Amino acid sequence: MSYFVVSDNCNGCLSCVENCPANALSYEDADGKRTILHNMARCVRCANCWRVCPQEAIQFQHFLENRWDAVIQLGLVYCSVCGEPLYTAAQEKTLSGNMGRPLEHLCPKHKSADFAARQALFLKKKQSNRETQHDRR
């Protein structure tokens, strides 16, 4: 859908084309028809066309619509414990490539819980090793 919308009031007078400071409006006369053309990349959204249109045909509100256009869709990776979205699969590929190892699919909360559990296990093992050595003596 074009952001540059005109109503049926437009009579093709070319006031908008002539007065666009950014050369973002043009027209084509072909096959018995006049086509008004708009180039969004050039448009500054200065509203000059809207101001000068003698027919009040330019519906500038469409330039001001709070509309989101989908740009791209990417697969997500989720926390293996709680299911919270972590990052995209493509991002994971970049990160694990940079780090030289596969990533654990854990959110910060479960990563710290996992770390604490592992640390507790490590300390427990260390303690039991000490006790074993003590018993041997």
Add this chain to the structure above:
Amino acid sequence: MIVAELKPIDEIAESISHFKKVAIVACGGCVSICLTGGANNADALARELAHPRHYQSLPPVFDTTTIQRQCEKDFVNAFLNIPPDADAILSLACGAGVQTVAEAMETLPVIPALNTSFLGSLDAPGIWREKCQGCGNCLLAFTGGICPVSRCAKHLLNGPCGGSKNGKCEIGEDTDCAWQLIIDRLKVLGRLDEYEKLFPLKDWSTDRGKGPRVQGVDRTKT
């Protein structure tokens, strides 16, 4: 927004007369909106400057291009295409844009085609008026949204000078007395008691007292 006006044609022609090929670079930002620096203006300027009457020898050859914003160095480096045989750039940007292009295009002279006028707004179609001086210490909260620094000819901060007549400044009939506007506005807002408050001496060090101002942290230097 930044408002600028075209320099006199003779001055522009004089500054480019010794070049063979000049790239006219329009800016798609503020100066497009104020009808002086956009693609349309670049085309019109190229047509005018190509006329031999402006030169004693042959006029230069012109090429026109537009970049959405001339005031962003990385953007200019990435997207500004200048013909390889151009020996000068004529920039239709504000002073910030001209300097940015000059930094990006180190080996080419960059010549301004506009005089940067002020920070202003559109009062009526085709009429831009100065509204801000970028003083770095905004007082609009206390003056009903009307700036005494930029709109009072004497930059007075504590009421009018006494020279205004029928709401017009003594410097000319075309200029509204900023303090008349402020008082009228405060009345409408029911905040006329604000007018009784005295402003202390303004700290002008936030204006240009400490050299060119910078906003943001340059992490490349830390």
